Amino acid sequence: MTIFYIPITVIALCAALYFYFTRTFNYWKKRNVPGPEPTALFGNFKESALRRKNIGLVVQDLYNAFPNEKVVGIYRMTTPSLLIRDLDVIKHIMIKDFELFADRGVEFSKKGLGQNLFHADGDTWRGLRNRFTPIFTSGKLKRMYYLMHERADKYIEFLQRESEKSNEFEVHSLVQKFTVSTITACAFGLDINTLDEKVEALEIIDKMVLEANFGLELDMMYPGILKKLGISLFPSTVLSFFSGLVKNVVSMRNGKPTSRNDFMDLMLGLREMGSVTSNKLGSTETTVEITDDVLAAQAFVFYVGGYETSATTVSYLLYQLALNQDVQEKVIQEVDEVLKENNGEVTYDCLMNMKYLTKVFDETLRMYSIVEPLQRKATVDYKIPGTDVTIEKGTVLLISPRGIHYDEKYYPKPEVFDPNRFDADVAGSRHPCAYLPFGLGQRNCIGMRFGRLQSVLCVVKMLSKFRIEPSKNTTRDLRVKPSKNLIGPDGGIHVNIVPRRDIKT
Numbered sequence: 001m002t003i004f005y006i007p008i009t010v011i012a013l014c015a016a017l018y019f020y021f022t023r024t025f026n027y028w029k030k031r032n033v034p035g036p037e038p039t040a041l042f043g044n045f046k047e048s049a050l051r052r053k054n055i056g057l058v059v060q061d062l063y064n065a066f067p068n069e070k071v072v073g074i075y076r077m078t079t080p081s082l083l084i085r086d087l088d089v090i091k092h093i094m095i096k097d098f099e100l101f102a103d104r105g106v107e108f109s110k111k112g113l114g115q116n117l118f119h120a121d122g123d124t125w126r127g128l129r130n131r132f133t134p135i136f137t138s139g140k141l142k143r144m145y146y147l148m149h150e151r152a153d154k155y156i157e158f159l160q161r162e163s164e165k166s167n168e169f170e171v172h173s174l175v176q177k178f179t180v181s182t183i184t185a186c187a188f189g190l191d192i193n194t195l196d197e198k199v200e201a202l203e204i205i206d207k208m209v210l211e212a213n214f215g216l217e218l219d220m221m222y223p224g225i226l227k228k229l230g231i232s233l234f235p236s237t238v239l240s241f242f243s244g245l246v247k248n249v250v251s252m253r254n255g256k257p258t259s260r261n262d263f264m265d266l267m268l269g270l271r272e273m274g275s276v277t278s279n280k281l282g283s284t285e286t287t288v289e290i291t292d293d294v295l296a297a298q299a300f301v302f303y304v305g306g307y308e309t310s311a312t313t314v315s316y317l318l319y320q321l322a323l324n325q326d327v328q329e330k331v332i333q334e335v336d337e338v339l340k341e342n343n344g345e346v347t348y349d350c351l352m353n354m355k356y357l358t359k360v361f362d363e364t365l366r367m368y369s370i371v372e373p374l375q376r377k378a379t380v381d382y383k384i385p386g387t388d389v390t391i392e393k394g395t396v397l398l399i400s401p402r403g404i405h406y407d408e409k410y411y412p413k414p415e416v417f418d419p420n421r422f423d424a425d426v427a428g429s430r431h432p433c434a435y436l437p438f439g440l441g442q443r444n445c446i447g448m449r450f451g452r453l454q455s456v457l458c459v460v461k462m463l464s465k466f467r468i469e470p471s472k473n474t475t476r477d478l479r480v481k482p483s484k485n486l487i488g489p490d491g492g493i494h495v496n497i498v499p500r501r502d503i504k505t
């Protein structure tokens with residue numbers, strides 16, 4: 001008899017599982033919100049959950065599939081969530097009604113590294129953001145610039161030595177060597193030799209933090225479960241590394257801020273205060289105790305946020321220069337002119353005046369925005385302006401910068417690399433929410449100026465000595481790495497970096 005029960009039990013179990021993993025899929029239909037058909041268990045994120053496609057591209061596909069909709073009802077695994085396509089609605093959420101969407105809503109244990117500025121929400125985020133904003137003003141960056149400049153010179157010397165051996169480089173890992181050395185110098189006051197040596201601890205962190213992690217899918221499926229279980233998205237080894245780093249620097253500086261004006265000085269200032277306060281709608285309340293874990297969490301997010309985003313941007317920029325020699329010619333002309341006017345010095349002010357290179361940088365981030373998708377969480381029930389849709393408190397909203405940046409409506413012939421899209425009059429006539437590589441509103445990228453500065457410095461220093469040319473391994477079909485949290489090239493970017501003196505004209 002048992003022989004009959006086994007298949008029946010298996011069928012019943014499968015049916016129960018199917019029912020369980022599709023139970024929410026009427027949510028948007030009931031509310032008349034259009035959206036793609038979800039798949040059991042995965043919702044609309046099957047390709048990214050199976051690591052077949054980068055999550056940024058998955059959300060871009062969802063954006064493209066509904067060209068006439070302002071909002072699209074989707075399922076992050078089984079949890080209903082809303083993709084916002086319309087730029088006016090984006091403006092409401094990210095700017096006008098920001099207070100209602102200040103949270104990012106990535107829920108996991110907020111102990112240890114979880115209390116970092118990117119993942120913190122609510123009053124903790126407000127307190128931290130108030131305190132850390134002053135370190136990224138242009139005045140502070142200008143004072144830190146000499147640290148970046150020293151690293152850039154060492155990097156160019158390294159490149160000159162290496163280019164004697166071979167002209168072909170994989171530029172993503174190459175530029176990482178520069179950005180890791182600037183961020184560790186500016187943030188922690190450390191002089192790590194990332195050029196000639198492999199820094200194993202940093203390589204491990206790179207793998208552990210930037211590779212997609214199934215914790216995120218679990219959070220999509222059961223929002224808040226990681227937090228309830230006290231599970232972090234980051235392994236304890238990463239916490240130990242940053243805790244150790246902070247402790248060392250604190251003891252090297254005798255626990256007091258120095259005159260370096262770097263990130264560590266600001267942290268030491270916070271440590272002396274003992275806590276940070278947040279001002280919400282006029283009231284002042286103490287929110288975050290500044291423990292060593294909180295300091296380590298900020299060190300961690302500035303490190304991770306600081307090096308990879310800029311390294312990826314610069315490597316895509318160099319790739320486009322290799323393919324578009326006319327654009328490169330103009331950038332080189334600008335670099336040469338500015339250097340001539342400044343007796344060969346690359347100063348902070350002259351970088352700010354490189355108008356054409358700024359457009360090239362902006363166009364690079366249009367085609368390859370690195371942080372995808374943007375995310376906000378509703379902290380109240382909210383009727384979406386211009387629609388009949390009301391979202392419930394706790395709903396996660398996604399925005400696809402890449403979808404918008406490749407939308408013909410805003411950028412004709414979006415596959416073409418054209419820096420003139422950022423001429424002042426052309427850019428000024430576009431909707432203010434049509435360009436989102438650094439996000440938008442009060443929760444935008446705090447390190448935007450730093451990222452721009454180190455990226456542009458790296459490009460100027462490189463082009464003052466080298467030209468970038470396609471190599472036999474430069475692919476025209478550059479893919480995005482599926483298994484990463486950020487947008488980045490699959491298999492790297494290979495180009496030739498040729499000393500300018502070697503070029504026959």
Ligand code: HEM
Pocket residue numbers: 117118119129301302303305306307309310313365370371374375436437438439440441442443444445446447448450451452455
């Ligand atoms: C080209 C370089 C960079 C790009 C493209 C980039 C992009 C972004 C984006 C899109 C966000 C999310 C914004 C939003 O949700 O509206 C973000 C947040 C953030 N970025 Fe960057 N970033 C870059 C460089 C940096 C650097 C150099 C640092 C630090 C040194 C940094 C630290 C952060 C932090 C801490 C946040 C979270 C801010 C908050 O939630 O208050 N980023 N970044």
